[in-house]
Amino acid sequence: MSQISLTFPDGKQRDYDKGVTAAEVAQSIAPSLAKSAISASVNGKHWDLQWPIEDDAQIAIHTMKDDAQALELIRHDFAHVMARAVQKLWPDVKVTIGPVIENGWYYDFDRDEPFTPEDLGLIEKEMKAIINERDLVKTEVWDRSRAIEHYIRKNEPFKVELIEAIPGDEPLRMYWHGHWQDLCRGPHLQHTGQLPADAFKLMSVAGAYWRGDHTKKQLQRIYGVAFKNREDLKAYLTMLEEAAKRDHRKLGKEMELFHLQEEAPGMVFWHPNGWTVYRALEDYMRRRLARAGYKEIKTPQVVDRILWERSGHWEAYRENMFIVEVEEEHAKEKRINALKPMNCPCHVQVYNQGLKSYRDLPLRLAEFGSCHRYESSGSMHGLMRVRGFTQDDAHIFCTEDQIEQECANFIGLLSSIYRDLGFTKFDVKLSTRPDVRVGSDEIWDKAEAALENAVRKVTNDYEVDPGEGAFYGPKLDFKLTDAIGREWQCGTFQADFNLPVRLGAEYVGEDGAKHRPVMLHRAILGSFERFLGILIENYAGKLPIWLAPRQVVVASIVSDADDYVNEVVAKLRDAGIRAEADTRNEKINYKVREHSVGKVPVILAIGMKEVAERTVSLRRLGETRTETVALSDVLSSLTAEAAPPDLANH
CATH class of the missing domain: 3.30.930.10 (Bira Bifunctional Protein; Domain 2)
Incomplete structure (x- = not known):
């Protein structure tokens, strides 16, 4: 058998029989590497361990330590394992596609009944059982006619349509995860047991049209996330919780933005x-x-389409443009303009x-x-x-x-x-x-x-x-x-x-x-x-004071302090600070809570003691401590704080 030369990342070369697989290369280096290997890179292309190598090439063997390759494989295999679990639980469900996306994957299914949150729990449980079976992942290359016949026999019409849409007559790669099979370009892990059973979670279900076409059948899309270990999953879920608290739509309503x-x-x-x-x-x-x-x-x-045609945007960007038709008095036909x-x-x-x-x-x-x-x-x-x-x-x-x-x-x-x-x-x-x-x-x-x-x-x-x-x-x-x-x-x-x-x-x-x-x-x-x-x-709504819509609220503790409250507000405004008075007949704790929800950076509380001493009681957003400050000092300090950074620093 003819030989090929493989060059490793350290520059060393070895000769192998033509058609050697990356798994065999890993075994030749060390049995421990063969056991921990998940994939390879061959001439920069991500390569399944089972794929033959036919020519001289640069090669690198990947393990779970290689983050980019590991996460791609983990998420890709989870998509297959999830589809397998769904069809085991509901054999009549039809499968479509399941690509890797940022932080995870999704898979689209054709099922008469909607998936429920309880269903997601059942699917997760079945996925863990599949992982524990440690089924081998195998791959074969089939011709188009054989693949179509296979999916017709299995009553998988979406797979048939996918194959028919592939241009040319190139062979197709088929993968098996245990007994469950899918059409896929690969690569994949060596066996299901390489998946981290405690590092994934099914997140949600959404509607999705087949092949993104609203005239075609609506499917159900299940989203999942996966990481290399439980700690990374936990950190991601914590981040999502924090992101939900920071959602600008929620804060925009609370802050009346x-x-x-x-x-x-x-x-x-x-x-x-x-x-x-x-x-x-x-x-x-x-x-x-x-x-x-x-x-x-x-x-x-609003600009005439003529300019957009000259610039090339009309041809390349027309579908994203808002069109405005104008009937000019001197023109015999409507002029087409675009925003x-x-x-x-x-x-x-x-x-x-x-x-x-x-x-x-x-x-x-x-x-x-x-x-x-x-x-x-x-x-x-x-x-x-x-x-x-x-x-x-x-x-x-x-x-x-x-x-x-x-x-x-x-x-x-x-x-x-x-x-x-x-x-x-x-x-x-x-x-x-x-x-x-x-x-x-x-x-x-x-x-x-x-x-x-x-x-x-x-x-x-x-x-x-x-x-x-x-x-x-x-x-x-x-x-x-x-x-x-x-x-x-x-x-x-x-x-x-x-x-x-x-x-x-x-x-x-x-x-x-x-x-x-x-x-x-x-x-x-x-x-x-x-x-x-x-x-x-x-900033979770707690904008820097120079950007905050309401920089200071001056709140009265008793109504007898209202005149001094209004005086303080006037002085703050004269200093260029966005200040408001709150002289409502409400308790001061109620006012503080309300303005804290509104993310006001500074609250100045004023009672009769502050009136007598010409001071204010200052409280900052997120703090429980208050301090008594002379009015002249607070005017000076807040004026400096509220200055935009370019005026303060440049």
Whole structure:
């Protein structure tokens, strides 16, 4: 039999018979490795231990110590084990698909009766029994006709439809977990006993249309989560409990910030408190951008389709655009317009007014641009995903040689703003050229190098995502981490060689000839709506005092103190502090509880003792301790505390 050469991570090589499996390779190294192995990587591809290796290759054997591979396999196998358990409990149930998702998996089932919470408990119990059986996982490759015949015989119509939809006539991989079988690309674990029986939980049931098509049969989708050990599962469930407490929709109601309603799906009704927070954040961002050399503009919300066709958005983004038909008096037919889903083409129109010189570059144009995108009703979620939103958008028009410096300036600005807003940790991902792209390789080389060099000035801890750049240029994405460890992708920086060409942007170079500028798309918050949702959840509603809608409430203990209460409120307001008086005929403990639920950072209580001594009794949100402070001192300290961080620190 012919030989192949396998190269291991340490650089050592061994020769094996062609067709050797990764399991046999592990056995040749050590029986203990063969026992603990779960999968392999062959030339960078995740590889089942049973799959033959036909050519020379780089190989690495994985065990449960390899987090990425282990979690993928664990969650994938749990999906199969769950489907097996469901069909054992209810043999008439039809199975469909069960992919791995973040933190777990789901599987869609066709069952006449709805799954109940009690059913989920029964399924979990059966899954643990299957794990304890330690059934071997086996795989075979079948041709299409054999697989279709098999599923027709088993009365599994969804599997038949899946196979018929697979293009070409390539062989299909079939997997068995014990006696239970499924169509799957793999890879999988060696046996069911490798699954951690105490590290999974079935979470919920939801409706789902077959293949995401609302005209097809509605199925039942069971979601599960799984981890490598019980401790990680417990930590995740604790995080979910904490996230539920921090839900911005619940806090938004308690703090009287905003609401949404069916008559305007995906559009936010901001209440006075919420709009106060919004404006405080917007004012802060406006000052930071002005200081960083941006010029603020404002562009129309409704734009003729002609511009969207020229920019390429009509073809690529039409289904997500809100269309507005206008019957102009002088036109013989209706004009089709669209609410802008993004600001980029309009910013080029501003740039194009008047001849630009290389001396004008870089030109940084910023807009708090109101945009609208059609999102499906099922995808919308409070402030996190809406149809109407405002981007902290800006576009930098520059030369190729200026990309690196502009990128470095942006990362510095983004880092500073995130720190001011309470986020000290963020990750960076560099997405490089896709197969289908515009621009020469020379320009792409320069742009990718510029972005990477700029990132390296800040951190060496960044991820490269090959081939995932936009067709018009490479990009950086910035993902911040909140107080309970969740990641949110917010900031972005993208180099665009395409739109300036499509929309005719030019500048006169030092050589007197006309050149195309590079257009840098950038955002820090992403959208005000989503970022405010993130802020509310990050702080559990206890916003920093400079962002809090009501910074101070001055509450009377007795009605005879009302005049002094109003005097204190007036002085606080004169100092620029958002203060309110609470002189209702209620007990002070009731007032304190109510304003604590409303997340007011500071409560000043005033009785006759405070009136006589010209003091206040100060209590901070989350504390039970109160302190007596002179009015002059509290005015001074709260004025300093309530100053936005850019005014206090920069």
